[in-house]
Each structure stands twice: as structure tokens, then as C-alpha cells.
Amino acid sequence: xxxxxxxxxxxxxxxxxxxxxxxxxxxxxxxxxxxxxxxxxxxxxxxxxxxxxxxxxxxxxxxxxxxxxxxxxxxxxxxxxxxxxxxxxxxxxxxxxxxxxxxxxxxxxxxxxxxxxxxxxxxxxxxxxxxxxxxxxxxxxxxxxxxxxxxxxxxxxxxxxxxxxxxxxxxxxxxxxxxxxxxxxxxxxxxxxxxxxxxxxxxxxxxxxxxxxxxxxxxxxxxxxxxxxxxxxxxxxxxxxxxxxxxxxxxxxxxxxxxxxxxxxxxxxxxxxxxxxxxxxxxxxxxxxxxxxxxxxxx
Amino acid sequence: xxxxxxxxxxxxxxxxxxxxxxxxxxxxxxxxxxxxxxxxxxxxxxxxxxxxxxxxxxxxxxxxxxxxxxxxxxxxxxxxxxxxxxxxxxxxxxxxxxxxxxxxxxxxxxxxxxxxxxxxxxxxxxxxxxxxxxxxxxxxxxxxxxxxxxxxxxxxxxxxxxxxxxxxxxxxxxxxxxxxxxxxxxxxxxxxxxxxxxxxxxxxxxxxxxxxxxxxxxxxxxxxxxxxxxxxxxxxxxxxxxxxxxxxxxxxxxxxxxxxxxxxxxxxxxxxxxxxxxxxxxxxxxxxxxxxxxxxxxxxxxxxxxxxxxxxxxxxxxxxxxxxxxxxxxxxxxxxxxxxxxxxxxxxxxxxxxxxxxxxxxxxxxxxxxxxxxxxxxxxxxxxxxxxxxxxxxxxxxxxxxxxxxxxxxxxxxxxxxxxxxxxxxxxxxxxxxxxxxxxxxxxxxxxxxxxxx
Numbered sequence: 001x002x003x004x005x006x007x008x009x010x011x012x013x014x015x016x017x018x019x020x021x022x023x024x025x026x027x028x029x030x031x032x033x034x035x036x037x038x039x040x041x042x043x044x045x046x047x048x049x050x051x052x053x054x055x056x057x058x059x060x061x062x063x064x065x066x067x068x069x070x071x072x073x074x075x076x077x078x079x080x081x082x083x084x085x086x087x088x089x090x091x092x093x094x095x096x097x098x099x100x101x102x103x104x105x106x107x108x109x110x111x112x113x114x115x116x117x118x119x120x121x122x123x124x125x126x127x128x129x130x131x132x133x134x135x136x137x138x139x140x141x142x143x144x145x146x147x148x149x150x151x152x153x154x155x156x157x158x159x160x161x162x163x164x165x166x167x168x169x170x171x172x173x174x175x176x177x178x179x180x181x182x183x184x185x186x187x188x189x190x191x192x193x194x195x196x197x198x199x200x201x202x203x204x205x206x207x208x209x210x211x212x213x214x215x216x217x218x219x220x221x222x223x224x225x226x227x228x229x230x231x232x233x234x235x236x237x238x239x240x241x242x243x244x245x246x247x248x249x250x251x252x253x254x255x256x257x258x259x260x261x262x263x264x265x266x267x268x269x270x271x272x273x274x275x276x277x278x279x280x281x282x283x284x285x286x287x288x289x290x291x292x293x294x295x296x297x298x299x
Numbered sequence: 300x301x302x303x304x305x306x307x308x309x310x311x312x313x314x315x316x317x318x319x320x321x322x323x324x325x326x327x328x329x330x331x332x333x334x335x336x337x338x339x340x341x342x343x344x345x346x347x348x349x350x351x352x353x354x355x356x357x358x359x360x361x362x363x364x365x366x367x368x369x370x371x372x373x374x375x376x377x378x379x380x381x382x383x384x385x386x387x388x389x390x391x392x393x394x395x396x397x398x399x400x401x402x403x404x405x406x407x408x409x410x411x412x413x414x415x416x417x418x419x420x421x422x423x424x425x426x427x428x429x430x431x432x433x434x435x436x437x438x439x440x441x442x443x444x445x446x447x448x449x450x451x452x453x454x455x456x457x458x459x460x461x462x463x464x465x466x467x468x469x470x471x472x473x474x475x476x477x478x479x480x481x482x483x484x485x486x487x488x489x490x491x492x493x494x495x496x497x498x499x500x501x502x503x504x505x506x507x508x509x510x511x512x513x514x515x516x517x518x519x520x521x522x523x524x525x526x527x528x529x530x531x532x533x534x535x536x537x538x539x540x541x542x543x544x545x546x547x548x549x550x551x552x553x554x555x556x557x558x559x560x561x562x563x564x565x566x567x568x569x570x571x572x573x574x575x576x577x578x579x580x581x582x583x584x585x586x587x588x589x590x591x592x593x594x595x596x597x598x599x600x601x602x603x604x605x606x607x608x609x610x611x612x613x614x615x616x617x618x619x620x621x622x623x624x625x626x627x628x629x630x631x632x633x634x635x636x637x638x639x640x641x642x643x644x645x646x647x648x649x650x651x652x653x654x655x656x657x658x659x660x661x662x663x664x665x666x667x668x669x670x671x672x673x674x675x676x677x678x679x680x681x682x683x684x685x686x687x688x689x690x691x692x693x694x695x696x697x698x699x700x701x702x703x704x705x706x707x708x709x710x711x712x713x714x715x716x717x718x719x720x721x722x723x724x725x726x727x728x729x730x731x732x733x734x735x736x737x738x739x740x741x742x743x744x745x746x747x748x749x750x751x752x753x
Binding site for chain 2 (some may be wrong): 064065066067068069073076077078081082083084085087088090092094097101102104105108110112120140141142143169175204210235236237238239241287
């Protein structure tokens with residue numbers, strides 16, 4: 001390249017840079033001004049409401065930019081509840097999906113670390129007792145204590161469930177109080193109704209605070225009930241925090257092998273609906289009374 | 300062997316070596332549940348002081364589960380290299396710690412000494428290390444293993460693609476596989492935790508994995524993490540698998556609770572070598588996790604860190620391709636919160652490497668634990684600094700089958716970028732070919748589009 005040519009080229013470039021800089025400065029000035037202005041202006045609190053992100057159907061959500069084949073992708077995605085097709089921001093998540101995971105986790109945590117409300121217990125006429133645990137913290141770290149009761153609570157249990165009853169229904173908070181509040185009140189009447197059709201009446205329902213599954217063995221031990229059905233909150237996942245299980249056992253006592261319990265899990269509106277689960281549980285109870293067995297012994 | 304010390308004027312007398320080992324642990328809810336933890340912060344330090352002066356021979360002569368009663372103890376003791384052990388048996392735990400950390404001690408030196416260590420020694424030295432000690436020491440050691448590709452080389456960070464599905468729907472599983480691959484996940488393994496442990500279902504999924512591996516020519520490994528006996532049955536009936544998986548414990552009783560013994564694992568390994576689809580020689584995959592022995596009452600009164608170290612001693616006998624601690628899955632009864640999970644993850648990774656196995660980590664938590672996504676992201680960052688071989692890769696970290704949260708596809712990608720690491724070389728080249736990553740291994744704008752692989 002000739003020197004003259006080079007000079008012209010450099011000059012042109014410098015000129016371009018300068019003008020574009022000028023342009024930039026003007027822009028910056030403008031935006032500084034507008035920011036300063038907006039600070040002095042009143043912030044308008046609008047009347048709107050940000051929509052509930054938990055209502056977004058993540059199975060249909062698609063955030064991949066420039067996907068090669070969006071239609072087939074959505075079809076693939078419809079085969080799994082996994083959080084697919086979420087795109088990315090660099091090697092990190094998009095804000096929307098990140099917030100949704102945090103929200104779902106928050107719901108799960110709150111259902112573990114909150115208590116079933118007193119109103120709920122009263123409204124349903126449950127008789128409340130408490131295991132050896134004195135706090136949620138002790139409950140999650142000491143499974144042994146969540147299976148046993150102090151003497152004064154055993155007294156209440158004895159007074160509530162008449163000795164040698166045929167069937168007793170017990171509700172325990174377990175790892176999700178949200179699951180109990182969402183399902184127990186619907187499931188119990190459906191269970192009682194089926195049992196009543198077979199001339200079996202069920203007495204008052206016990207509510208056990210800080211309850212592990214083994215608490216039903218302690219109750220069986222002092223009441224000598226034929227069949228106990230324990231409704232208990234499951235450890236929540238991110239898909240739902242409202243899943244409840246029913247553990248049913250024939251003459252449960254301390255040391256009952258886990259295999260001798262019959263379990264109906266996944267009771268929630270997206271799984272087995274509580275009314276349906278109630279009828280199913282009642283039928284299982286009737287079979288257990290007839291065969292004098294539960295769990296693997298039923299097979 | 301001295302089991303007594305005075306600290307701040309108080310005398311601390313420990314019952315036996317097992318008592319010292321338990322009380323020298325950092326606080327863990329599982330040791331408290333077992334009733335063996337230090338009762339005060341000062342007692343914990345007193346136990347560490349006593350442990351620091353214990354000689355390695357005392358640790359060898361006092362395994363936490365007796366030799367006569369336990370095949371895990373027998374395997375660990377019988378596999379020891381006697382001349383190496385004899386050369387170091389009079390070292391104290393404190394001396395071993397400082398030797399590992401010493402700037403003149405090389406990776407090769409550590410790997411040699413490793414052959415003279417029992418799991419109790421490995422656990423003991425971990426108990427005298429701070430979190431950064433654990434990272435510093437572990438970062439000196441790289442353990443590689445070869446199945447179809449070689450995992451663990453310096454400059455790499457790998458991921459197991461975990462495409463779990465609540466009903467094992469093969470199409471749903473494949474959707475997660477394709478998307479994971481497009482994020483660069485799956486160089487360690489494409490491995491499913493099945494809901495259905497039947498031979499038929501396991502075979503069906505393995506065939507799908509094998510088909511996609513061959514059709515897309517993916518340089519990786521495949522496995523379905525059913526019970527070891529189910530996988531063996533599947534292989535005998537012609538199912539294609541590269542690796543055989545099993546969860547293991549640090550005592551024979553714990554393994555019995557999992558439904559196998561050492562002989563089962565050796566048979567499985569021979570079967571994989573003779574009838575599996577992998578190049579080998581490393582064809583086994585094990586998972587561990589502090590607290591599993593206590594949960595099956597198979598801990599024999601020992602603490603969860605020592606029992607965990609024994610898992611690695613057992614694993615090493617079978618030359619595994621992958622071993623990972625599923626730290627945080629077991630629940631708050633054993634690891635209370637994010638802090639305890641982090642500590643356990645760093646301990647396990649260090650102990651696994653010092654033992655000589657290819658270590659990864661399922662950095663995870665359940666929803667009844669005081670931890671969140673931040674806790675495990677922190678742990679993954681720390682473990683990458685420590686030179687961890689691999690993490691799990693799950694869509695957005697949310698496992699829709701096991702109902703817990705772990706690291707997502709995005710996490711390994713981000714960690715590779717932060718630390719300047721790549722996937723295993725042939726897999727990196729495969730990613731390059733599909734333009735999911737650039738030469739440096741960073742995700743491109745095409746990453747995360749599963750439909751690009753259709």
C-alpha cells in the first residue's frame with residue numbers, strides 16, 4: 001500500500017471514530033439527562049398485577065431461541081415433566097425459569113417447615129396429640145422421637161380411640177402440612193362412607209403433630225386397634241408440595257416390619273384424587289379385617 | 300496409643316479409637332443421631348488433638364468393623380501393599396496431613412503412599428483438614444479411568460447425563476438425553492435411575508441408549524442404574540451396557556441390606572468385561588453417601604465419615620470407572636443443612652481421590668433440608684477447584700423422578716467456562732462437530748437446542 005493511500009485510510013478511520021464518539025457522547029448526555037429527570041419525577045405506581053408465574057404450564061413453555069424444529073421439540077417435551085426447552089443466558093438460566101424453580105422450591109420448603117393450622121384441626125374435629133418432638137427442627141433430625149409419645153399424650157390417645165376398635169383413622173403432619181390441608185378433609189368422609197356401608201363406624205380422628213409413619217405403631221400398641229390408617233404428608237418434590245400418603249396396617253405394634261404396611265402414595269389433585277383414594281383405602285381396610293393381615297401378607 | 304488430652308485445663312478421655320474418630324468429625328446430624336458425636340465444640344477439638352498424634356499402625360490395627368466379621372474390612376486390609384505400609388506405619392496422622400500438603404510431595408508420591416493406607420487412615424487425615432485443605436490436597440491428585448473414553452484428565456470436567464422420568468417413558472427419557480447432549484452434558488455417562496427395576500424395562504432403555512450412542516456416534520458410556528442383579532440378568536439376555544452400577548456401603552452388613560456382597564460385584568465385573576459393550580478395563584460405577592450405613596443400622600457404632608471412606612476402599616478393589624457420593628440425598632437426619640452437605644462433599648471427594656478412585660459428586664439436596672440451589676452451586680464451584688471428575692446433569696437441576704434437586708446441564712457448562720475446562724477430548728470434538736461449543740469449550744448460541752440432533 002502506498003503511503004498516501006495509507007494516510008487517507010487512517011484519516012478516514014480517525015474521522016469515523018471521532019464522529020461516532022461525538023454521537024455517543026450526545027446519546028450519553030441525553031440518557032443522563034432523562035435519568036436525572038425521571039428521578040425528580042414521581043414514580044407512578046401502576047394499577048396492574050404481575051401474573052402468577054406458578055400458573056404457567058411449563059410443559060408447554062418453550063424458550064429456546066432459533067430452535068431448528070420447534071414443533072417436534074414440543075412434541076418430545078410433552079412426553080416428560082422434566083424442565084426442557086428452557087433456553088439459556090450464557091451458560092446460565094433465563095430469569096423466568098430460574099424464578100419458577102425458586103418458587104416451586106419455596107412452596108416445598110414452606111410445606112415442610114410450617115405447621116398444620118389450629119383452625120384446620122378444630123374445623124375437622126381432630127383430637128390433637130404430639131410425639132416426643134418439641135420442634136420442627138427436632139422432628140426432621142430425630143426420626144426416633146417422631147415415632148413415640150410421652151405418657152400424657154398416650155393417655156389422650158387411649159381416651160380417644162376405644163380399646164380393641166376395629167378401625168382408627170389418624171392424621172399426621174409428616175413432611176408436608178400443605179398435603180394434609182389439601183387432602184385429608186376430603187379423603188376421610190369418603191373413607192368413612194364406604195366403611196359405614198359395611199356397618200363399621202370410626203371414632204374420633206387423631207391428629208399427630210411431628211408425626212413419623214412409625215407413630216401408628218405406638219398408637220396400635222396402646223389401643224390394640226385392628227386396622228389403623230395413617231394419612232401423612234409426603235416429602236415434597238418440586239412438581240407438587242401437596243402429595244399425601246395413606247399407610248394402613250393390621251394390628252400395628254412397635255417393630256412392625258415396613259413390608260407389613262400397605263401404602264397408597266401420591267394422593268393429590270394431580271395424582272390419585274383424595275375422594276378416590278378414600279374409597280380405595282376403605283376397601284383395603286375391609287380386606288385386611290377379613291384376612292387379618294396387611295402389606296406383603298395380603299398378597 | 301494415647302487416648303487422653305488436656306485442653307483449657309479440662310481432661311478429655313476417649314473410650315477407644317472409634318470414639319476418637321467419631322468425636323473428631325466436624326458436626327454432622329447423623330453422628331448426633333447415632334449418639335457418637337462430640338458433645339461440645341471443645342471436646343471436638345480435643346478429639347482432633349488426640350487423633351493428630353495417633354500412629355497409622357494403630358489405625359490399621361483397629362479397623363472400625365473387625366476383620367473377622369466383615370468382608371469390606373478384609374478387602375481393604377488384604378489389598379494393602381505391605382512394603383509401602385511398613386515404610387509409613389509409624390507416621391502420625393498429623394505427619395501424614397503435612398506430608399500430603401507439602402509442596403515437595405508430588406501427585407506420584409501421594410498415589411504411591413495411597414497403596415499403603417487403610418480407609419481408617421484416609422478418614423483420619425480428612426478429619427484434620429479444613430475445607431481449603433481438602434480442596435488443596437485433592438487438587439494435587441487426578442485419578443483417570445478408561446471405559447470407552449478416559450475420564451479425569453487435567454483440563455477436563457465431565458457430567459453424567461441423568462435423564463430420569465417418573466414412568467420410565469423411553470421417548471420422554473430420550474428428550475432429556477438429546478437436550479443434555481446439546482448442552483455438553485453426558486461425557487462421563489448417559490445413565491438413568493429407573494423406576495421399574497425389571498429386566499425387561501432395563502433392557503428396553505439400554506437398547507435405546509445404545510441405539511442413539513451408535514447412530515449419533517457419541518464417544519461416551521451408557522448404563523441403567525438398576526440393582527446389580529437386574530443388570531446382570533439383562534446382560535445375560537443380550538442387553539447392551541458399558542457400565543454396571545451399584546450403590547455400596549462401608550460394611551458387609553450395609554451391603555447385605557443393599558442386596559449383594561463382594562462376590563456379586565466381582566461376578567458383575569467379569570460379566571461386563573466379557574459380555575459388555577465397553578472397551579474397558581474400567582467397567583464399574585458405584586454410588587455412596589455419608590449416613591447410609593447408619594440408616595440400615597450397619598455402622599457398627601462408627602461415624603459416617605469413616606464408614607464413607609470404607610466405601611472407597613471397597614470400590615477401589617473393583618477398579619471402577621466412576622464413583623460418586625450422592626451427598627445431600629439422604630436427608631437432614633444425616634446432613635442437616637447446606638453447610639454440612641458442603642463439608643461432606645469436600646471430605647468425600649478428597650477421601651475418594653486419596654484412596655485412588657475416579658471421583659465425582661452428585662451435589663444435591665432434598666426439600667426437607669435447609670439448603671437450596673445456591674448451596675449446591677457453591678459446592679460444585681469448590682469441587683471444581685478441587686479437581687472433581689464429574690457432576691450430574693439434569694434439566695434445570697430438578698429430578699422429576701427422585702424428587703430432589705441436583706446440578707443442571709447449565710452448571711457443568713458454566714463451571715467449564717469459569718475454570719477454562721472442557722469435556723473429555725473425543726466428546727469435546729463431537730460437540731465441536733455439532734457446533735454446540737467453541738474451541739475453548741464454551742457453549743455457543745446453538746447449545747440447548749435438542750432439535751438440532753433430530
